[in-house]
Amino acid sequence: MKKFMQLSLLTLALSPVLLTSELANASSMPQSVSPANANVYIISPADGATVPSTFTVTFGLKDMGVAPAGIEKKHTGHHHLLIDKNTLPAFDMPMGGDVKHFGGGQTQTTLTLPKGKHTLQLIMGDHHHIPHKPAVVSKKITITVE
Structure with missing residues (x-):
């Protein structure tokens, strides 16, 4: 139970870091090119x-x-x-x-x-x-x- 609690707390502590990392990766995604006259x-x-x-x-x-x-x-x-x-x-x-x-x-x-x-x-x-x-x-x- 103690290990489960430690893992849960670690997961909660790292969640903002993981979310920030996902957003950083999302912002580096390439944009699709639109036609000139679209x-x-x-x-x-x-x-x-x-x-x-x-x-x-x-x-x-x-x-x-x-x-x-x-x-x-x-x-x-x-x-x-x-x-x-x-x-x-x-x-x-x-x-x-x-x-x-x-x-x-x-x-x-x-x-x-x-x-x-x-x-x-x-x-x-x-x-x-x-x-x-x-x-x-x-x-x-x-x-x-x-």
Whole structure:
């Protein structure tokens, strides 16, 4: 029991070091190259639109392909949606839980948001959820939920 307790304490003590090491390795992961003219955009709703509390967001992509997460194929990626974000995620690390991931290759989603003004923005991620180089980011749109 004493050895188990010592191992447990050692594991807990090393956890932050291991996590920091994993994050350091993640930041050194290479970025996939995006095509020069790649463009991601929100088809609907339109910028400035008023929408009900539950609505559909349709994604658009030009000069690039969509592939599910985990599938490595040149010039492809999958969508990530930023809702009410003032900053973009780091471009050299996998995107985290603060963005909505569409790793199945989805090109639309249904959202339910509270009343008020909201912003929506898309960013493409590669097979590891890392933004491409250069990053393929949509214009940020503003909507009003009624």
